[in-house]
Amino acid sequence: MASGIVVSMKCKNAFEQIRRQKMHRYIILAIRGERQIEVEIVGPRDANYENFLEDLRKGGPEECRYAVYDYAYYHQCQGASSTCLKEKLFLMLWCPVQAKIKDKMLYSSSFAALKKDFIGVQKCIQATEMDEACRECVEDQLRSLDRD
Amino acid sequence: MSGGTMLYGGDEIGALVFDPGHHSLRVGYAQEDSPKAEIPSVVGIGAHAPETNLDPETKTDNNVTPNNADSRKFYVDTNYVNVPRSQMEVQTYMKDGMIDNWELFEKVIDYAYANVIQSEPEYHPVLFSEASWNVRNNREKLTELMFEKYNVPAFFLVKNAVLAAFSSGRATALVVDSGATHTSAVPVHEGYVLSQAVVKSPLGGDFLSRQCRQHLEKHGIDLSPVYRIASKDVVKERDNARFTLRKLPENLTQSWQTYMQQLLMQDFQMNVLQVLENPYDERVAAQIPTVHYEFPNGYHQEFGSERFKIAESLFDNAMLGAGQLASTSVGMCDADVRLSLFGSVVVTGGNTLIQGFPERLNRDLQLRAPSNTRLKMISANGTVERRFGAWIGGSILASIGTFQQMWISSQEYEEAGKSQVERKCP
Numbered sequence: 076m077a078s079g080i081v082v083s084m085k086c087k088n089a090f091e092q093i094r095r096q097k098m099h100r101y102i103i104l105a106i107r108g109e110r111q112i113e114v115e116i117v118g119p120r121d122a123n124y125e126n127f128l129e130d131l132r133k134g135g136p137e138e139c140r141y142a143v144y145d146y147a148y149y150h151q152c153q154g155a156s157s158t159c160l161k162e163k164l165f166l167m168l169w170c171p172v173q174a175k176i177k178d179k180m181l182y183s184s185s186f187a188a189l190k191k192d193f194i195g196v197q198k199c200i201q202a203t204e205m206d207e208a209c210r211e212c213v214e215d216q217l218r219s220l221d222r223d
Numbered sequence: 224m225s226g227g228t229m230l231y232g233g234d235e236i237g238a239l240v241f242d243p244g245h246h247s248l249r250v251g252y253a254q255e256d257s258p259k260a261e262i263p264s265v266v267g268i269g270a271h272a273p274e275t276n277l278d279p280e281t282k283t284d285n286n287v288t289p290n291n292a293d294s295r296k297f298y299v300d301t302n303y304v305n306v307p308r309s310q311m312e313v314q315t316y317m318k319d320g321m322i323d324n325w326e327l328f329e330k331v332i333d334y335a336y337a338n339v340i341q342s343e344p345e346y347h348p349v350l351f352s353e354a355s356w357n358v359r360n361n362r363e364k365l366t367e368l369m370f371e372k373y374n375v376p377a378f379f380l381v382k383n384a385v386l387a388a389f390s391s392g393r394a395t396a397l398v399v400d401s402g403a404t405h406t407s408a409v410p411v412h413e414g415y416v417l418s419q420a421v422v423k424s425p426l427g428g429d430f431l432s433r434q435c436r437q438h439l440e441k442h443g444i445d446l447s448p449v450y451r452i453a454s455k456d457v458v459k460e461r462d463n464a465r466f467t468l469r470k471l472p473e474n475l476t477q478s479w480q481t482y483m484q485q486l487l488m489q490d491f492q493m494n495v496l497q498v499l500e501n502p503y504d505e506r507v508a509a510q511i512p513t514v515h516y517e518f519p520n521g522y523h524q525e526f527g528s529e530r531f532k533i534a535e536s537l538f539d540n541a542m543l544g545a546g547q548l549a550s551t552s553v554g555m556c557d558a559d560v561r562l563s564l565f566g567s568v569v570v571t572g573g574n575t576l577i578q579g580f581p582e583r584l585n586r587d588l589q590l591r592a593p594s595n596t597r598l599k600m601i602s603a604n605g606t607v608e609r610r611f612g613a614w615i616g617g618s619i620l621a622s623i624g625t626f627q628q629m630w631i632s633s634q635e636y637e638e639a640g641k642s643q644v645e646r647k648c649p
Contacts, residue, residue: 077414079625109624139392170392176608179392180619186394187413201567203392203601212597219562 078184082112082192089114093145094164094195101127104141104189105134106181112141112189124210131169131208139174139182141189142167143196148214150221163217165198166190172203238348238621239340241332242383242614245317246403246428246573249614250335253350253621257607258614260300260339264317265482266327267298270310297327299334305483307450309472313482320354320405320423321361325368332373348377348630350621352613355382355409355416356423362648363641370636377630379621380648382416384409386616387571390608391601395560396567399549399584401574403428406537406545408552410564415649420555424543426536428574431496432488434533439491447520448483455521464522491516495526496534498579500586503535534577538587545580546587553592565592570602571612 092098101118116130124144131140143166149158168186170179183201190199198217202208238253244264251258298304298311316327336344349369353362362380369375384398388411398409407423409416439446445464455466495514499507508528517523538544543551553564568588570581581602589598603609620626631643639646 077629078620078623079628080623081625168392168394174392176390176615177619180389180616181623183389183392183394184414184620184623190413199395199563201393201395201563203567203599207566207597207599215597216562 077187078181080106080109080111080181080185080188082188083114085114086112087192089117090143090193093143097145097162099145101130101142101144103130103133104143105138106185109181112185115140118144128205128208131167132171136171137173137175137178139171139178140169141182141186142169143193144213146213146217148217150218161221163197163220164195165200165213165217166193166196167208168199168201169208170201170203238350238377240350240352240614240617240621241335242352242611242617243317243322243328244402245315245320245405248331248335249611250339251614251618252340253618255618256615258611258618260335262300262331262335262339263304264331265304265313265315266330267304267308267311267313267479268327269296269298269308270312297330299331300338305450305486307471307475307479309474310476311479312476313478317404319356320407321357322365325364329368329372336373344373344375347375348379348621349373349375350379350381350617352383352386352617353380355384355407355418355421357382359645362644366631366636366644367641370633370641375633377632378636378644379630380644381617381620382409382411383613384416385411385414386613386620388567388569389414390612390616390619391567391569391603393567393569393601395563396569396601397549397553397564398569398571399545399575400572401427401537401545401570401580402572403574406548406572406574408545408549410552410556410560412556412560417556417560420552422543422548422552422555424548426539426542426544428489428492429485431492431533431537431574431577432485434536435488435492435496436484438529438533444518444522445520446484446487446518448487449519450483452519452521455519458521458523461524462522464518464520466520487519492533493576495530496577497530498534498537498577498583499531500579500582502538503531508532534579537574537577537580538583544587545584546591549584549588550591562596565596566599568598568600570600571609573610575602576606576609 089102099117100120100122102114103116104112105115107113131142145162145164147162150161151158170182240251240253242249247261247263249258250260316324322328369378387398388396394414395412398411400407405423405425405427410420451468453467453469495516508531513525513527515525540547553561581600585600592598631647635643
């Protein structure tokens with residue numbers, strides 16, 4: 076079941092820039108005119124997670140958004156003495172509880188289109204409240220993909 | 224609308240949304256916040272031929288659908304069904320979450336077009352919701368009915384669990400839906416139902432109604448519904464009721480009386496029952512303030528621990544209670560989606576409005592989920608959103624501009640037939 080909303084070319088380009096060239100830290104996407112998904116904010120490479128959360132909610136507390144974030148953390152493999160830096164891309168569906176049902180519906184039913192076009196995303200995260208979008212929660216989920 | 228692929232103007236043409244359930248059929252225009260009408264899922268069937276019926280009430284009835292093949296009369300919607308009539312049987316058209324009696328169902332649809340929508344069916348695309356376990360035969364039959372009989376310009380069928388998940392802002396969710404006849408747990412993954420992992424049990428609102436009735440009858444409480452009462456006196460708590468009976472037509476059928484009593488029980492359970500956050504414990508229950516309820520005949524009393532005891536059966540693990548239902552369903556899914564399902568449990572359905580239902584489900588699931596799982600319950604706060612979750616979802620979906628290309632159009636139906644529904648509405 077899908078809504079028929081499409082992903083704009085600019086989104087795909089921005090995603091490739093983040094995935095292949097590591098040009099940005101994150102991108103925030105929004106549905107425009109009930110027709111297509113477009114880039115709203117591009118986060119510079121040196122931005123941190125707090126900047127990201129701020130930008131995610133920049134539209135207001137009732138606005139839904141999508142986001143792609145290139146998350147970096149140190150991981151220690153079992154048996155290895157040193158740690159290594161890991162970078163993982165996650166795709167987030169941000170539908171705050173206060174959002175209008177219409178927006179929730181639009182964003183959640185169009186999530187599949189985004190997933191289909193963004194190949195190389197390691198984890199999809201759905202969040203309706205801050206406790207699901209916070210750093211710890213996200214990192215937990217990304218780490219759970221690693222083998223110990 | 225500019226796209227060449229658009230089949231319909233969408234925004235200009237009001238699509239209709241139908242959400243059939245066991246308790247009622249919700250009908251209304253897309254893009255509105257709540258359904259225009261909620262029609263009970265039962266139809267009254269009178270035995271008399273129209274001309275022999277001299278009941279003054281039915282004479283002015285614009286609702287009667289004359290049927291040439293047999294002279295039975297059909298009564299649809301609360302205002303007509305709830306009137307005592309001699310020899311009127313009450314029958315539902317739903318069975319196991321699916322439309323079963325098509326003849327009666329058509330009567331209700333006829334009624335909806337004539338009295339609720341008040342417009343011709345051929346002008347409005349129609350979006351229907353369906354149970355997640357609906358079978359192919361049924362789906363095709365509905366498609367056929369809408370195109371052949373009602374000549375709708377376009378049609379679409381969506382699983383109600385998907386609509387409920389979307390309207391809570393989730394593409395992946397475990398939808399726990401407790402309705403009139405059953406409670407079900409339906410895993411939705413990226414907008415599609417994982418149909419092999421759907422679990423359902425017959426513990427729903429009607430089951431609670433039966434329990435309430437048994438309990439009250441055991442305590443000698445007279446359960447005369449409103450229609451039988453002509454007048455009543457004010458009495459002290461737990462005093463015998465003093466009331467006079469109304470003069471009723473003869474030969475009221477058993478099915479109608481049972482139906483009316485069930486309505487009373489539904490009111491009782493919504494007002495009185497509550498679920499404890501932990502398994503039932505007499506001592507805990509006794510400490511919670513009692514609730515007062517007055518029956519239609521004037522008898523009234525306080526209800527204490529029994530209101531928890533009755534509701535407890537919804538979470539009875541010996542009978543597949545809601546918590547077990549949900550965890551069983553998740554257990555049947557692939558290991559990699561289990562975490563995300565536990566992370567978004569959507570609670571919907573009229574029966575979940577019983578106080579404490581979501582909290583208790585949360586607790587029961589927490590015990591059953593793996594220890595490090597993040598559990599998240601999502602339930603709409605308002606009564607309307609909870610009861611009409613699927614309808615509201617459908618209403619929005621059908622009004623999205625880009626959705627207009629998803630409909631099965633009458634042209635497509637003519638070219639490829641009813642099997643289109645399997646292809647376009649998986």
